[in-house]
Amino acid sequence: MKLLEERIIKDGRVEGTDILKVDSFLNHQIDVELFNEIGKEFKRLYADKGITKILTIEASGIGIACIAAQYFNVPVVFAKKTESRNLDQETYESEVYSFTKQKSYIIRVSKRYIQENDKILVIDDFLANGKAALGLKDIIDQAGATLEGIGIVIEKTFQKGGQLLRQDGIRVDSLARVKAMENGQVIFEN
Ligand SMILES: O=P(O)(O)OC[C@H]1O[C@H](OP(=O)(O)OP(=O)(O)O)[C@H](O)[C@@H]1O
């Protein structure tokens, strides 16, 4: 997606060798107009899939998922990363290692909010090593629902998540695919 690539070049910053900082528009301060274009693009890609629910993971996926959901007219469910008294006892759970936080946590989704007949689109801001996406897939599998595909805003293709998911037969659509970050420059896949 050209608009997104241009924005990454303009406002993205490379931290170290493998972190792309895009917090001025994607995952801290949010550019709602850009999110709107991203939501439209996910709808275009999955228009014929009969999506019944969008699943994401807190925190950074939620905003994008909500804007996209307005185009699909379906609910958003987000996996929670912390236990809470206001979460149902009956949950699907999976363990996820966070690449940015460098720690593992259990993600949870109430059994009420995913049904066997759901056709699910997973949406997230980043795909790096694929741990978050695989945790969400695990939860969808436990519920017996169908994973129609994974919509990602920025995939770093030099990390192994995309390959792992695609070799498992999962459809992954990334709107920007970063193949390298060299000397502070972001290089995209063609
Ligand atoms: O492909 P992966 O290696 O799983 O990396 C991608 C995940 O990492 C980030 O989450 P993070 O743990 O930073 O949490 P946040 O959403 O709260 O920022 C991002 O939002 C994805 O969920």
Ligand SMILES: O=c1[nH]c(=O)c2nc[nH]c2[nH]1
């Ligand atoms: O802001 C972010 N930048 C990244 O490079 C990244 N990788 C996973 N999650 C991420 N979040």
